[in-house]
Amino acid sequence: MCMGQINQFQSLGAVDGPGLRYVVFMQGCPLRCIYCHNPETWSRDGGESYTVDEVLEKILRCRAYLSGGVTVSGGEPLLQSPFVIELFSRLKQEGLHTALDTSGIGDTTCAEALLSVTDLVLCDLKFATAADYLKYTGGCLDQVLAFLSLTEKKRIPLWIRHVVVPGLTADPAYIGAIRRLAGRYSNLQKIELLPFRKFCAAKYEALGIPFPLAGTPECSRELLDPLLVL
Template structure:
């Protein structure tokens, strides 16, 4: 029986995709983003759940999904466990349930393709606009991310792009303009979601005994996000 390592479940999420959503946070991440708010998902080891168990949990909440809602698989990085996510999404599509993949867009493209066959919406981070920043702050290869997004375009899956705004690091109009420009290169791009950098996760880093790399940065106020959202309408 197919099993997945899962960090946690959120049964009535409203922040990760359209409508009311059942959100599954997979365990394990290949990146180390300096602003990560879920360092507790990094470890590859975690509790295992069978596909059957996960489906049972989801189906209890089906009445709340309505027309727009459904299931979002997030993380950690869900594509590290692409076999499980592909099998789960396949089952969900058999049930007529909307599927969203929330990913950093890095890793095995062949595995990603298997997941995307059953994915209705891709929510992909575009964390920085330049390769060197991607590597410096996330230990990630930006080319992998762009190749992944290209694949979502080829497969014609609607794309939402997410970007965390860190004051003093990537919050200038010029920074945002670069992100918008990259996102618009892809014909399946539908929406840009700006997320404010927060430091609530500080205690998680302390508990894990890991230094929080961005402890010295200020949190991003909601007013800044509003301001930038207004601005990008004119780009």
């Protein structure tokens, strides 16, 4: 049986897809985003191992409250596609809606099979150019765009999310570029702009890792609001 390395569970999440959702945070991420809120998920060795049966049992205990369904997030779920495929297949048998919260980077060899059991993709489009993507995440924008094309080919509803970071992406021209990139995909349903926050600073301190944006201000309402209506 397939085992999953999981960082944590959230039994009632309201921000990772529609409705109230059970959220499973997978362990391990190939990126190192400059604003990452979950550095504790980076290492592939951390977290705890669970079988699909064990995770399913936890989810089904909360079923009565799950008006939305289940989201698998991370870390990066594409690093553990076989586990997520098995979990999503079982959830669909139970009639539960499945959402994949991903950067679009990871092991994409199984991505097509994974998308076959995914009802909604939430994809973070972190930066609008290949140079920025590489500089601020360590990853390759082309891989993300290839993944997004696959979601379009499979006709999976797509929500694009973007963290608005003062000094990096918080201006109308940059957000316009993000919107244009996202708008290429006919399966796009929604773009969510999320303000950069620094609640994660304590996590970096506890892990002994410097937080690269320690000196960057949080994204205020005044900065965010005009970008929402572009």
